[in-house]
Amino acid sequence: MRKKIVAGNWKMNTLPAEGVELAKGVVAGRGEVCSCVNFIVCPPFTHLAMVAEALKGSDVALGAQNCAAEAKGAYTGEVAASMIAALGCKYVILGHSERRQYYGETSATLNKKMEQAYANNLTPIYCVGENLEEREAGKHFDVVKAQIEEVVYNLTEEQFRNLVIAYEPVWAIGTGKTATADQAQEIHAYIRKVLADKFGAAAAECPILYGGSCKPSNAAEIFAKEDVDGGLIGGAALKAEDFLAIGKGFAK
Numbered sequence: 001m002r003k004k005i006v007a008g009n010w011k012m013n014t015l016p017a018e019g020v021e022l023a024k025g026v027v028a029g030r031g032e033v034c035s036c037v038n039f040i041v042c043p044p045f046t047h048l049a050m051v052a053e054a055l056k057g058s059d060v061a062l063g064a065q066n067c068a069a070e071a072k073g074a075y076t077g078e079v080a081a082s083m084i085a086a087l088g089c090k091y092v093i094l095g096h097s098e099r100r101q102y103y104g105e106t107s108a109t110l111n112k113k114m115e116q117a118y119a120n121n122l123t124p125i126y127c128v129g130e131n132l133e134e135r136e137a138g139k140h141f142d143v144v145k146a147q148i149e150e151v152v153y154n155l156t157e158e159q160f161r162n163l164v165i166a167y168e169p170v171w172a173i174g175t176g177k178t179a180t181a182d183q184a185q186e187i188h189a190y191i192r193k194v195l196a197d198k199f200g201a202a203a204a205e206c207p208i209l210y211g212g213s214c215k216p217s218n219a220a221e222i223f224a225k226e227d228v229d230g231g232l233i234g235g236a237a238l239k240a241e242d243f244l245a246i247g248k249g250f251a252k
């Protein structure tokens with residue numbers, strides 16, 4: 001049985017006090033959703049300590065949205081994986097399309113970030129996905145394959161067993177446009193095959209999340225697909241009620 005995961009990527013939203021309220025709302029309503037669903041919230045760095053406090057005693061896990069490629073030192077403005085781990089993070093989102101697109105993150109950088117994450121006992125949520133042009137040119141399979149081969153293939157099997165993948169088509173992020181459940185299943189199954197080519201049977205255990213305008217009204221249909229193990233949620237994670245309702249989308 002693969003882990004079922006609903007992770008909230010808050011991006012650059014909420015002030016610290018609002019983030020604490022949001023986290024408290026998730027904790028308060030969490031009991032209405034099956035305990036089989038693993039909830040993760042990923043606030044901005046500035047809120048991590050306070051949100052960690054708000055999550056105390058609950059099974060809602062904390063994650064960060066990024067970490068530095070280096071361990072420590074003269075890297076002004078960067079935040080090390082050891083720092084977020086020390087604040088209670090269990091997860092870190094790496095390779096989000098916004099980081100690849102706006103901050104020039106390449107596979108070379110991401111390999112270093114993954115190394116930092118594992119060195120600090122964090123589970124990476126590694127994001128892959130194609131843009132609209134690539135989808136329309138039918139290149140989406142090749143794009144995600146390269147994103148996996150260039151980074152995930154460098155992991156040891158032990159590291160791979162502690163990895164979450166998020167498939168997020170760039171054309172569906174924040175656009176209100178969602179991949180259909182069939183489109184999601186098609187590429188999730190493909191991703192699992194690419195993982196199996198390298199890691200064999202362990203690929204069957206790797207949670208693969210869907211992300212891109214996932215909301216309470218479409219989560220159940222998407223999560224019902226065999227190779228979809230949950231979601232990485234942006235906009236809808238900013239309301240505790242919607243975030244929790246997405247967790248109720250698991251029927252299997």
Ligand code: PGA
Binds near residue numbers: 173175235
């Ligand atoms: P969205 O973002 O749910 O707002 O489309 C998802 C993401 O970028 O992780």
